[in-house]
Structure formats: structure tokens, C-alpha cells
Amino acid sequence: MKLSKLARTLKPSATLAITAKAKELRSKGVDIIGFGAGEPDFDTPENIKLAAKESIDSGFTKYTAAGGIPELKEAIRNRILTDYKIEYKNNEILIGSGAKHVLYNLFNVLVDKGDEVLIPAPYWVSYPEQVKISGGTPIILNTTQECGFKITKEQIKSKCTEKTKILVLNYPSNPTGSTYTKEELLEIAAVAKEKNLIVLSDEIYDKIIYSGEQHVSFPQLSQDAKDRTILVNGVSKTYSMTGWRIGYAAGNSDVISAMNNLSGQSTSNPTSISQKAAIEAFSGSQQKVSEMLIEFRTRKDFISSFLNNIKGVKCYIPMGAFYVFPDISYYFGKKFKGKTISNSIELTDFLLNEGKVAVVPGIEFGSDNHIRISYATSMKDIIEGTKRIKETLEKL
Ligand code: PMP
Ligand code: GLU
Numbered sequence: 001m002k003l004s005k006l007a008r009t010l011k012p013s014a015t016l017a018i019t020a021k022a023k024e025l026r027s028k029g030v031d032i033i034g035f036g037a038g039e040p041d042f043d044t045p046e047n048i049k050l051a052a053k054e055s056i057d058s059g060f061t062k063y064t065a066a067g068g069i070p071e072l073k074e075a076i077r078n079r080i081l082t083d084y085k086i087e088y089k090n091n092e093i094l095i096g097s098g099a100k101h102v103l104y105n106l107f108n109v110l111v112d113k114g115d116e117v118l119i120p121a122p123y124w125v126s127y128p129e130q131v132k133i134s135g136g137t138p139i140i141l142n143t144t145q146e147c148g149f150k151i152t153k154e155q156i157k158s159k160c161t162e163k164t165k166i167l168v169l170n171y172p173s174n175p176t177g178s179t180y181t182k183e184e185l186l187e188i189a190a191v192a193k194e195k196n197l198i199v200l201s202d203e204i205y206d207k208i209i210y211s212g213e214q215h216v217s218f219p220q221l222s223q224d225a226k227d228r229t230i231l232v233n234g235v236s237k238t239y240s241m242t243g244w245r246i247g248y249a250a251g252n253s254d255v256i257s258a259m260n261n262l263s264g265q266s267t268s269n270p271t272s273i274s275q276k277a278a279i280e281a282f283s284g285s286q287q288k289v290s291e292m293l294i295e296f297r298t299r300k301d302f303i304s305s306f307l308n309n310i311k312g313v314k315c316y317i318p319m320g321a322f323y324v325f326p327d328i329s330y331y332f333g334k335k336f337k338g339k340t341i342s343n344s345i346e347l348t349d350f351l352l353n354e355g356k357v358a359v360v361p362g363i364e365f366g367s368d369n370h371i372r373i374s375y376a377t378s379m380k381d382i383i384e385g386t387k388r389i390k391e392t393l394e395k396l
Helices: 005-009 014-027 046-057 070-084 099-110 126-133 153-159 182-194 223-228 253-266 272-283 287-308 344-355 379-393
Strands: 093-096 116-121 137-142 164-170 198-202 229-234 247-250 371-374
Touching: 014 344, 046 272, 070 093, 070 247, 070 272, 093 099, 093 253, 099 126, 099 164, 099 198, 099 229, 099 247, 099 253, 116 126, 126 137, 137 153, 153 182, 164 182, 182 198, 182 223, 198 223, 223 229, 247 253, 287 379, 344 371, 344 379
Parallel strands: 116 137, 116 164, 164 198, 198 229
Antiparallel strands: 093 247, 229 247
16 A cells, blocks of 8 residues: 555654564563663552542543543643742643653644754654654754753754744753753743744653752743743653653643644543543652652662763763763774674664663664663663673673
8 A cells, every 4th residue: 555655754763663672572582671762660659550540440431621631730730830830721731642642733733834843952753753744844953962962042043044933942851861950041042032933842851850950941931931832741751650641731822722623633532541640640749759769860870870981982971861872982983793883773783682782872863973771770670781781892
């Protein structure tokens, strides 16, 4: 059958593909350590699971409003108000089947063919693909490890044309773990105002911050910043609820209403049971979130210092999220069994086949000099996996 032009150009999600490959090898009995997907290894907290069970037992198992139930919108509004002192109304909140789905809807209701969307690199794999699906043009803003993987106001200005519509921000960042200070965000907000950009602020890692400083949410910066921002977040990372598929957008009511229509014509509603569970996640005890952060911090400290002690590896110390993104380009040009390793895909294949450790090539995030390692996995696997990386690289 002849596929559409879109289907023929669409790339699979590299993060999901690597994870599936590692699982398949494991099912065949190969001892693989998986550093692929950004998926916390912790179980979903008990109080959240209980809320889901109660939802099933009480028969809350039917269609809901397309954009989510009012009680969950209220729980989200209260969470944002408590954490960031930002006020939204119910008609400024949309709940979708994960933040990925929310972002997909956002690009589709905002972007017309030819509109340009600014995406800082290294970026999360799905942004450029989703922009392309919506008919837009991704415009990449490259950053360097030396500059903490941060974009500057000059850079934004230099890439703006009359077609530029949206600036995507993601901090703490997947894949680098970099984040912005309030002063840096204020500068970005000033350019966004000057160039009249919509800011799509994906803050899904807002609770996983190591600096000790409070995360600053973009709409917190000023009334103007709030008016031009669509805030995106969800339960996957903070509450270890990746499989429950709940994400949300908060912002301009026209945008929210259009997304509501799109959901109504495509996915109907996010799962009723997961919505009840998410109410408990946002409104119940936040104790588990702090406990998970302590564990992530221990892993981050270990993994970044271990990697920085491997010859030729340069690893930025993350400020948040649960990824490290080391520069491994020192190994390009080196040979194994007569074959030269020349890019991040070949290095990743070498680590998988020779070292039995699965990581994601940096090129998928827009930076071929790097690989991404997710440390949302057990300390035992981190110790074994990083040892394998070191020993395998030493073979080159
Ligand atoms: N944004 C970023 C930056 C991510 O890393 C992810 C990966 N899970 C998502 C959005 C999507 O999350 P989910 O769909 O699980 O809510
Ligand atoms: N966002 C996670 C990651 O980057 C999960 C996989 C995905 O949604 O792409 O690994």
C-alpha cells in the first residue's frame, strides 16, 4: 500500500526504539544494561495506585470530557498556584494522554505550513518531528557544552524571521540536564516580547532539580510572559507514572479550546482511571517526590564523576532531569577489529554489541559528539553499565 508523504518521511522515536531493542535482546537471554528511555525505575506511589483502584471499583470507567475532568483541572491549577504562584482558570487547562500528546496537539493547533519554530539543541527527539508533522519548519539553535547548553537572546534574535512563531523551551533539559536561572529566563522573555513569539515551555522535569534553587516557571516571570506562554507538564517523570499517560497544557484559552476540539476528534479523552490517579498525584502527599529526588541526586553524582574519569570523555554535570550527555567525540577515528568508529550512531552500536550496554546516540538530539545515558535506573545497573562503558571504550 502506498503510504502518505508524511508517513514516508516520519522517523521512529529513537529513545523508544533503543529501549525496545534492549528489551528484545534481554528477552533472548542477552545480558543488556539499558540506559535508553527516560523512564523512572521507581514504582508509582501506593496512594496514587489506590486512587486508580477506587476509580475502577466505583465505575469511573467511561468517557470523560475530551480535555479532562474539572476535578483534575482544579488539582493541576492548585499545584501550579502552590508551587509557582501562577493563577489559571479551568478553561486555560487541557489534559491529554501524556505531555507528548499535548505537545503534538499544540503544534497542530498553532502551526501553519511554513511557520518556523525555534528549537534549542540538544533537543528532545520528538520536537522537530512533531513540528514537521504539523507542517512547520524546525529552526535549530545550537548550543555548546562550554556554555552550559544554553541559548542566548542574540541567538534567538538572529534566527527570527517574519515566519517565526514559536520558541520551544525545555528546562531542566532532556537530554543535557541543563537549566536556566531567573535572570537568563528574563532575557529570553524580553526577546520573546520583542519578537512577539509564543513560548512553549516544557517543564516536565521541574521537580528534578539538583542546584538547591527553586525552579522558575516561565509564566511566573511577568504578565506578558504568562500571556504568551503555553506551559506543558505531566505526571510521567515527577510521580513515576510513564505508563498512565497524563500530561497537561496551561495557557491561552483559545489555544486550549482548539486543542480540546482536536482531542475530541482524535483521542477522545485521557484515560478516566488515570485522571483520578493524577488527582491524587497532584493533591496528595509529595513525600515520594522528595525521596526520588534524593536517589536521583546520588546516581547523578556517581555517574557524572565516573564518566569524567574515563579517558577522553567530557561530561557536563547536570543541574536537573535524569540524563547525562557526555561528549565522546575523542573516540571518533579510533578502530575496533579494523572498523573505524566515526559518529555517535557507530559508537552506540559498538557499545551495544561489544559492551552490552544500550545508550542513545547524540545525533538524535541534534549533537553527534555526544551520547545520552538515562540514569533513571537502579544504582546496581548504573555501576555495572558504566563499568561496561569504560571497559568497552578502552578497547578502542
Ligand atoms: N517532554 C520531554 C522533555 C520529555 O523528555 C518527555 C519524555 N517522556 C516528554 C515531554 C513526554 O512525556 P510524557 O508523554 O510521558 O508525558
Ligand atoms: N522522554 C523519554 C526519553 O526521552 C521517554 C521516551 C520518549 O517519550 O521519547 O527517553
